[in-house]
Amino acid sequence: MERIILHIDMDAFFAQIEERENPQFKGKPIVIGADPKNGKGRGVVSTANYEARKHGIHSAMPISWAWRACPEAIFLPVNMALYERASGKIMGLISKYSSSVEKRSVDEAYLDLSSLLNRKPGKQNLEAAYKKAEEIAKKIKKEILKKEKLPCTIGIGPNKMIAKMATNSVKPNGLIAISPEKVKEFIGPQDTRKMPGIGPKTAEQLKKMGVNTISDIRNFSEDLLVEKFGIMGETILKRAFGIDEEELITEEEIKSIGKEHTFEKDTRDAEEIFTAFEKIIKGVYEEVKENHLLFRCITVICRFSGFETHTKAKSLKQATADYSVLNREAKKLLLRFLVKNFKKVRLVGLRLSSFVDKQDDKTAGRG
Ligand code: TTP
Ligand code: MG
Numbered sequence: 001m002e003r004i005i006l007h008i009d010m011d012a013f014f015a016q017i018e019e020r021e022n023p024q025f026k027g028k029p030i031v032i033g034a035d036p037k038n039g040k041g042r043g044v045v046s047t048a049n050y051e052a053r054k055h056g057i058h059s060a061m062p063i064s065w066a067w068r069a070c071p072e073a074i075f076l077p078v079n080m081a082l083y084e085r086a087s088g089k090i091m092g093l094i095s096k097y098s099s100s101v102e103k104r105s106v107d108e109a110y111l112d113l114s115s116l117l118n119r120k121p122g123k124q125n126l127e128a129a130y131k132k133a134e135e136i137a138k139k140i141k142k143e144i145l146k147k148e149k150l151p152c153t154i155g156i157g158p159n160k161m162i163a164k165m166a167t168n169s170v171k172p173n174g175l176i177a178i179s180p181e182k183v184k185e186f187i188g189p190q191d192t193r194k195m196p197g198i199g200p201k202t203a204e205q206l207k208k209m210g211v212n213t214i215s216d217i218r219n220f221s222e223d224l225l226v227e228k229f230g231i232m233g234e235t236i237l238k239r240a241f242g243i244d245e246e247e248l249i250t251e252e253e254i255k256s257i258g259k260e261h262t263f264e265k266d267t268r269d270a271e272e273i274f275t276a277f278e279k280i281i282k283g284v285y286e287e288v289k290e291n292h293l294l295f296r297c298i299t300v301i302c303r304f305s306g307f308e309t310h311t312k313a314k315s316l317k318q319a320t321a322d323y324s325v326l327n328r329e330a331k332k333l334l335l336r337f338l339v340k341n342f343k344k345v346r347l348v349g350l351r352l353s354s355f356v357d358k359q360d361d362k363t364a365g366r367g
Helices: 013-021 061-071 080-096 125-149 158-168 180-187 201-209 220-228 229-242 270-290 324-341
Strands: 005-010 030-033 047-048 074-076 101-105 108-112 150-157 175-177 256-267 292-303 308-320 345-353
Touching: 005 125, 013 030, 013 047, 013 080, 013 180, 030 061, 030 125, 061 074, 061 125, 074 175, 074 220, 080 125, 080 292, 125 150, 125 175, 150 158, 158 175, 201 220, 220 229, 220 292, 256 270, 256 292, 270 345, 292 324, 308 324, 324 345
Parallel strands: 030 074, 150 175
Antiparallel strands: 005 108, 005 150, 030 047, 101 108, 256 345, 292 308, 292 345
């Protein structure tokens, strides 16, 4: 099945955010990472902007080396909370462009745009779909620049590998689409190290076999590559021809979080009922916190003797992550059951829904 995959990766992500927050640094080399302590610092570079990269500075390099390469650079510590906030906003923004999104890392994602291919096969249809994909990419770049003031690079291709290699080929601030008929000539002349999945060790082994470029790999049989590299040999050969069937790994959206408790014996003991219920409230709240969610809808479930089950729900005016609001409103709902119905209780439960991701919510003042 033909697919169209868009890969997006923010340019010098941590450094660009710092530049945005501190306009006085604009145009200067910026290095994010450990404290260089005048060249005596330990730890590594997280990233450097493209100005600093001109001095040979890059991610994972010892910070002391970076300091020696460019002592006049601006060295800043990692402010992860700030970068995660920007990441959340960007992911929220790009998610509008496809129903299938893989968040690959803090600054990288894949979008499945295969729906642009309508069912008619053929060259013309494919060309039109790639044109549309490029238009979407332009829109995404423009929107991120306008709303987040950050540059990014986008690559489009028939699978994840090609899309990612496309991005890497036009960094920074680039955009490129590699349609299926261009795939082989696009990857062929590139160094084997540029293929996702080939690390320095594999590249070294390949070199010893006389393989320098991706097209060189195509001269070998699958049997020989499997003998040398195990199961990875098969993948390497497929990839050398531009074939990659890896699916996007998407996150299920959480629609509701709930817990319930069944009493060993049906009960009317208020203390027993509320003790169990409080435990449920705490458990549900923990999950909400772990997933960084704000909830709007609180539903309480009560089952009386004889399996008669009732639910009551309350929709809050504003999404919140406030424990005291949850505790108060949930107990109020449960109490309403108990004052109306005098049967014994078999089960109590609580469910939260109508979630908003904390990072997307601009109205959320607290939590
Ligand atoms: P990358 O996307 O690999 O790098 P980048 O965005 O800084 O630069 P570009 O994509 O333009 O080449 O990683 C994203 C962020 O992850 C990066 O800004 C900092 C962090 N990071 C580390 O902390 N350590 C690392 O070794 C790498 C590679 C990245
Ligand atoms: Mg990046």
